[in-house]
Amino acid sequence: MIEVNKEKVYAAFDQICKTKNYNFTYGTAGFRDHAIRLDTVMFTTGIIAAIRSITHGGKYTGVMITASHNPPQDNGVKIVEPKGDMLLPSWEPEITRLVNLASNNTFDAWFDAMMDFYKSKTTSDDVIPHFMLAHDSRESSPHLLHCLTTGVEAWFGVNNVKIKCHGLLTTPQLHFLTFLQRENDSVKDYNTFFQNAWANLYKGDDEELPFDNLYVDTANGIGSRQLELFIKDWKFPNDRIHILNGDYQNPSKLNIDCGADFVKTQHKLPKHETNTKLSPRDLYCSFDGDADRIVFYYQDSQEKFHLLDGDKISTLFAKFLQKLLHESQLGSQLKLGVVQTAYANGNSTKYITDKLCVPVSCTKTGVKHLHHEAQSSYDIGIYFEANGHGTILFSEKFQQLVKMNTNHAAKKLYHFSQIINQTVGDAIADMLGVLITLISLKWTAHDWDKEYQDLPNLLTKVIVPDRTLFETTDQERKLVKPVGLQPKIEDCFNKFEQGRSFVRASGTEDAVRIYCECSDDSKIKLLSTEITELVVNSVKQ
Incomplete structure (x- = not known):
């Protein structure tokens, strides 16, 4: 185990960690908040990412500084596993606890807890942690990068940690390069x-x-x-x-x-x-x-x-891949399935199950849940949230069978699996997948759209002072808190033909997300307004 110099860590901690008396949550995509609050988060997260590398025998872990679709003043950070997927869920409570200790306690309390965590995860004296860094184009990103690397170098020493900084990258590029595990790779390797x-x-x-x-x-x-x-x-x-x-x-x-x-x-x-x-x-x-x-x-x-949207992308890929499986005569050997959340449009689910006869699984919101279900349940697991975040996972069995099969459709299946970034949702790779599918099917955007008609729907959000007041069950389809709100929501949407509505706390900002759908386009705004009023009133009580 690399010896830690407490005095050096304290000097860096005192210099960087200015945010005090504030609680953070590692949400569906890591930590996110207003950028001015994230110094303490970055300091601790970098150290934990390095410790995570040690648990993998020194393999590269990734750290991405971004707040994705959030406004410019926000930022965030998340850790990427060596295989390119997201941080192991069991580590999320630990990283949240340690970050909040840095914010709400003395240095000594934080340091002692960090040392206990470090010792519990370190079993070898000679493992040097490696991790890759990248950030998006936000103004705050370079400063937050400095906060992160300062913490790592103070804890391990400059010569006892290997940091590969890629600078400006998209989040999927950082995931992909982490997956490759090669020190000299760059964005050129992703592109090629x-x-x-x-x-x-x-x-x-x-x-x-x-x-x-x-x-x-x-x-x-x-x-x-x-x-x-x-x-x-x-x-x-x-x-x-x-x-x-x-x-x-x-x-x-x-x-x-x-x-x-x-x-x-x-x-x-x-x-x-x-x-x-x-x-x-x-x-x-x-x-x-x-x-x-x-x-x-x-x-x-x-x-x-x-x-x-993401539902339409899922159905497009399901249609295309089902066609190729049939043509390659591999349909009976490989299980194709689609993973959705409760917020998928009802008619998309009906189209997949009734017309395509492809199985559909439902998970909680958050791609880490969809990713796991796609990986564990299907040989070809398509998952997209309605917001457009998703990808396709192809099993080892898939790879073996398509490589053994020499017919044209099997070759096309293999090459299509390579065009998809299987580590995480990727706008560039998913764009390539959609384009080649439309070209192969000879479909215009209208052809794609007419396969089924979405039920009229609205996804809105309400800013709330405390999103933790909203707790759900049944794959986030029902609220258990605030107590009494769920029956009111059901009474409301049951007044509308094919009405549905789900309310959940956002995983990335202090807001509640409200999804509504019904069969009548002229009434969807009314339904959304009524549900929104119920949510707002529940916060006031």
Whole structure:
């Protein structure tokens, strides 16, 4: 075990940890808060990420500084496991406890607890921790990076820890590079991998494209810079792809009136500085701030907006992969399934189960829950939250069978599995997957959309002083606290034909998220308003 110099740690702690008397929660995507509060979080998180590396025998763990779709003044941090997936859930309470000790107790109390934790996880004297760092384009990210590395170097010593800093990356790129576990890899390796996977599927004939132009709203985030780099060597007609809201060098614009979360919640086009006339033959998509979410959309000839969200992406992939399984004659040997949350549109679930006859599982909100279910239950596990965050997981059995099978459909299945970033939801990789699926099926955006019609729905949020007051059960479909609120919600939505509504605390901000759907488009706002009033009144009581 590397010897810790308490005096050096104290000096760094005293310099960095200014946030006091404040409680943090490691939510669905790590810690998130206003950036000015995160110094203490970063200091402790870096040390724990290094300890996590030690438990893996010195393999690289990843640390990503980002707040995804949150507004520019926020930031956050999360730890990535060596296989590219998210931090082991059993570590979440421990990291939360230790971060809050740093905020709410003396240095000695925090240090003693950290030492106990360190000793309990360290079994070898000669393991050097390794971890990779990256951050998004927020103004606060460089300072928070400094807070994090200061803590690590104070605890372990500069020469006893290996830090690989990638600088500006999307969150999925950091996950992927952590998965590769190679010290000298860079974003070029990410780009080359997915460009090659695409080249194995795309013939390069412009006439194959079922759309005239692809417009990509990158939310003025780091996805803009990384997509610019990606398309330079991407086998795709560059005159057909156009980046909107690409001002990542102006952090104050991040996620403002644009991006996947804006489009999903507002059900309208993002604001962008272009005079381009929208055409029904064009396809549009939006990333979020760190490019791990994507939603698609288009406007028809009557200029009506049509959203193609995470539910639509899941059903598109299920349709395509089922077709390839049938053509490859592997359908009886490989189990295809879709994982959703309770907030998936009711008609998407009905389409998958009734029309495609593909099994559907339901989990709590948060991709870590969907990821686990997809991995444990299916050979091809498709999971997407309605917000556009998701991916597809392919089992070892899948890899073995498709490699043994030499028919065209099996080869296509294999190459398609390579075009997907299986470590985490990835806006760039998911975009490639959607595009190659539409090309293969010869579907326009309208063809995709007409497979089933979404029930009218609204996803809104209410800012609350304490989100922990809202507790759920039944995969977050029912509230148990505040007591008495759930019966009122049910009485409300039962007045509407095919009415449903779910209320849950956000995992990333002090807010409550409210999902509503019913069969009548003219009444969905009324349902949402009534449920919102119930939530607001419950907070006031």
